[in-house]
Amino acid sequence: MQYNFDEIIDRRDTGSVKWHYSDDTIPLWVADMDFKAALPILDSVQRVVDHGILGYTKPTDALYDAIINWHSNRYGLDLTQDNILFSPGVVPSLALMMQIFTETGDAVDAVLVNDPIYTPFMTKVKQNKRTLVMSALKEVDGKYQLDLKDIEAKIVEHKVKLYLLCNPHNPGGRVWTLSELKALLKLCKKHNVAIVSDEIHQDLTLSGHTFTPLLEVAEAEGYAHNVVSLTSMTKTFNIAGIKGSMIFAKNETLLKKISQQQHLNDEYELNLFAYTVMQSAYEKGGEWLEQVLAYIEKNIEIAIDFLAGHLPDIKVMRPEASYLIWLDCSAYGDNDQALYDKLRAAKVELNSGIKYGSEGHLKMRINVACPEALLREGLNRVYAAFSGEV
Numbered sequence: 001m002q003y004n005f006d007e008i009i010d011r012r013d014t015g016s017v018k019w020h021y022s023d024d025t026i027p028l029w030v031a032d033m034d035f036k037a038a039l040p041i042l043d044s045v046q047r048v049v050d051h052g053i054l055g056y057t058k059p060t061d062a063l064y065d066a067i068i069n070w071h072s073n074r075y076g077l078d079l080t081q082d083n084i085l086f087s088p089g090v091v092p093s094l095a096l097m098m099q100i101f102t103e104t105g106d107a108v109d110a111v112l113v114n115d116p117i118y119t120p121f122m123t124k125v126k127q128n129k130r131t132l133v134m135s136a137l138k139e140v141d142g143k144y145q146l147d148l149k150d151i152e153a154k155i156v157e158h159k160v161k162l163y164l165l166c167n168p169h170n171p172g173g174r175v176w177t178l179s180e181l182k183a184l185l186k187l188c189k190k191h192n193v194a195i196v197s198d199e200i201h202q203d204l205t206l207s208g209h210t211f212t213p214l215l216e217v218a219e220a221e222g223y224a225h226n227v228v229s230l231t232s233m234t235k236t237f238n239i240a241g242i243k244g245s246m247i248f249a250k251n252e253t254l255l256k257k258i259s260q261q262q263h264l265n266d267e268y269e270l271n272l273f274a275y276t277v278m279q280s281a282y283e284k285g286g287e288w289l290e291q292v293l294a295y296i297e298k299n300i301e302i303a304i305d306f307l308a309g310h311l312p313d314i315k316v317m318r319p320e321a322s323y324l325i326w327l328d329c330s331a332y333g334d335n336d337q338a339l340y341d342k343l344r345a346a347k348v349e350l351n352s353g354i355k356y357g358s359e360g361h362l363k364m365r366i367n368v369a370c371p372e373a374l375l376r377e378g379l380n381r382v383y384a385a386f387s388g389e390v
Contacts, residue, residue: 003288005035005295006371025347026378031170031324033238033369035295037277038288041237044280045273057272059086066282067246075202077213077248085247085258086270090200090230091120093247094164095128097228099261100254101162101194104129110158112151116326116356116363118170118198125164133158136359137172142317144172148183155191162194167214168201171326171356171365173319175209181217185227194226200245201322203236203289206297209320215248224250228258235322236289237281238369244274292369296323299368299375306379311386323369326353330362332386339364346385348378 011019011034018030036042048054064081071077087093102109110131113121117134125132135151137144154160165184168175176184188195197214205211218227232245249255262268270278300318303325307314313331327350333339336354339362343350353363366382368375383389 001039001287003036003038003291005292006373007036008371008374009034009036023347025344025349026374026381027349028367028370028375028378029349029351029365031235031322031367032240033292033323034371034374035238035292035369037237037239038281038285040280040284040288041239041277044276048272048276054272057270057275059270059275060279063275063279066279070282071213075211075213075216077216079248082252082255083248083250085249085255085262086268087230087245087247087262088243088267088270089234090198090232090245091124092267093230093245094120094124094196094198096247096258096261096265096267097164097194097196097230098125098128098130098162099265100228100258101196102130103161109161111162111164112154112158112160112193113164114146114166114169115358116171116353116360117164118166119355121164121166121198122357130162131158133160134357137169139317142315143320144169144174144317146176146180146184148187151184152187152191155187155193160191160193162196163188165195165197165214167197167199168205168211168321170201170322171324171351171353171360172317173321173324173326175205175211175320177210178212178217181212181214182221185214185217185221185223189221189223189226192226194228197227197229199229199231200235202231204293204296204323205321206293206300206319211321213248215250219250225254226251228254233278233281233285237277237285238292239277239281242271242274242277244270244278296369299323299370299372300325302372302375303366303368303379306376306383310379310383314386323367325366325368327364327366328362329364329386333362336362342385343382346381346389348381348385350382 315328353360
């Protein structure tokens with residue numbers, strides 16, 4: 001079927017985090033899409049409601065098969081049921097991984113993340129009383145690269161035990177290549193540093209780029225005992241309000257340790273609707289995903305062309321995955337809060353880059369996963385804010 005992504009759906013007064021305003025602000029920030037979920041997903045929810053019994057639920061063989069087939073067919077990742085654990089979300093899993101790979105107390109272990117990075121990578125390290133170590137990404141030819149020399153120096157200096165990788169990267173949109181992943185894994189293996197890879201944006205990889213699961217590389221390099229991948233159907237299919245994610249690992253001892261800690265935390269089950277939509281998404285959501293990616297790519301071009309024509313001093317980092325675009329707005333101010341306030345005064349909201357680390361200074365993250373008409377109006381308001389019309 002053909003989906004209509006131009007449809008504008010009123011999300012105000014629904015409890016939406018993204019659309020919480022009392023005025024006509026256009027939100028181009030929080031990472032969810034303003035598109036209806038795929039019909040097979042909505043139908044699966046309706047079938048549960050029609051059945052009328054919302055009792056205790058466990059994952060079925062059909063659900064496991066849907067997960068295994070999706071990742072095998074798309075990425076060549078070979079999984080069995082034993083390799084898959086369920087979690088309420090990727091962010092809770094980040095906290096869980098610190099319990100698995102690091103210690104606190106008298107000798108606090110260090111956790112390394114890149115800068116800039118999705119905010120919970122930093123906050124969860126601090127909240128769990130681990131030492132946060134940051135390695136700035138290098139911008140080369142308009143895209144981020146890992147600074148392996150700096151990463152190794154930080155690992156040695158701070159005796160880092162765990163590296164939290166974001167692949168594809170949020171907010172920069174990089175899809176790390178096989179060679180980059182091999183180099184990073186070789187370095188971490190050299191210093192016995194565990195790697196946890198957040199791969200929630202994997203299915204939103206854009207044309208011309210190839211996503212490589214880190215576990216696939218780790219297994220080939222004999223380091224799977226120290227590598228875990230985290231992913232979810234929620235970003236892929238715009239169902240973030242239905243919490244649910246997966247933890248993938250290949251080593252039996254590691255899987256047992258994770259499972260035991262999950263049971264201690266009581267964080268090993270999903271709800272009925274999460275299991276239901278996860279299965280329907282992976283079994284029947286491919287058509288919707290193909291169409292929404294085409295629409296997103298069109299919107300990315302619209303945004304890049306608009307900014308080039310109206311605000312050419314904004315440096316745009318073209319994403320290789322997802323619907324989030326990283327913007328360098330340093331030509332329009334020298335204060336992060338002032339830049340954000342300019343946009344809010346124009347009744348448009350973007351994510352302030354400084355929330356993603358010091359490398360986000362004077363940058364903004366814009367979400368283009370919305371109907372084209374909303375995007376164009378939002379971009380006009382960005383222009384009004386930075387051109388002094390507001």
